[in-house]
Amino acid sequence: MDRSQFPIDNILVYGLSSSPDTDHIPRLALHGPAAFNEPWVRHAKPNNLDPLQLEVLCMRDIETSPAKLKCSPYLPTLPRLHTLQLSMLTHNETPFVSSGTFPSLRTLEVYRDLFDEHRICEAHAVAVDEVCLPKLERLHLIGRAVESTLFRMWAEGQLLNGLRHLAIGLLHRREHSFLAEWLFPDRLETLVVLVWHSPDTTKSQLGEMGDAKGTLNALSSCIERNRQSRNFTKLLVRATSTLPKELDAVVRNLSDICFSHRVSFDFVVGVTGCIRPSHLSRLNPSDAGGQYDSSGGAGGKGNPQGSQCLGYNHYIEIVEPAGPRACIKCCDDPADCPTNKGQL
Secondary structure, X not given: OOHHHOOHHHOXXXXXXXXXOOOOOOEEEEEOHHHOOOOOOOOOOOOOOOOOOOOEEEEEOOOOOEHHHOOOOOOOOOOOOOEEEEEEOOOOOOEEEOOOOOOOOOXXXXXXXXXXXXXXHOOOOOEEOOOOHHHOXXXXXXXOOOOHHHHHHHHXXXXXXXXXXXXEEOOOHHHHHHHHHOOOOOOOOEEEEEEOOOOOOOOOOOHHHHOHHHHHHHHHHHHHHOOOOOXXXXXXXXXXXXXXXXXXXXXXXXXXXXXXXXXXXXXXXEEEEEOOHHHOOOOOOOOOOEEEEOOOOHHHOEEOEOOOOOOOOEEEEEEEOOOOXXXXXXXXXXXXXXXXXXXX
């Protein structure tokens, strides 16, 4: 499908955060055709969608523009947009994030399908011009969102010096040496690293991407190297599956290093993704959702009572069939799995 035929005026508007009678829509989520089973249907934009006022934009499986064009013909200039989220279910052209289209961009979050076959050939999932990069304060690159040499070039060129929060993963084995030697930008406060463990790396689609031990050891070296960092205060390691018991000592070593350098350390297991509620008869596709947990409910005995996440002290799960999405997080510290927020 030629997506150039479907500019912003004709993209399905999903999940508006403001009612139609407001002056403008500050936050907007756009879902591309890959998110639907039925044929593409054109929808007119609401009257209060003013590109000049838009502040947050989430694009799911919609390219901003092909990087090879070095422009953004699919979007108008969004002068007030400070947050851009790109979630790519498929991978065709590399989208280009330009300062001309997003002059006020401060947060860029790129989420790529972990099993995207293009990872094998090291295709970029996003390209960012060098005017945007130094202005970014939050950067999420999840699912091989950029090729490792490109991130290294950004770091060594001091194009990431404005970052205060960085989330990355998955990491390939050959990237561990760079991580171990990387000097943080001066302003960096928090680092989130996604870790994947595959029990059968010979057959896993991730192959060497499943080397959790190598990633954790590289992180230990990285924290040691950045012990003089003035602003860095928090490391969060998020695993997409339970790690084997033999890695407990590796996690404890990383925790001890963080403690010795007064860096807060959290390790959680959490998974978030889209679901197909129509495939499970006990789910109502129109249900807004609910929460399951191990410490809530009557007497704090769980909801449902006695439920647990094996290997951890606590868990919280949210299922939203109307979303359609679900997420679960398993924690040792109950503070990491709060039951009173309705979110992870």
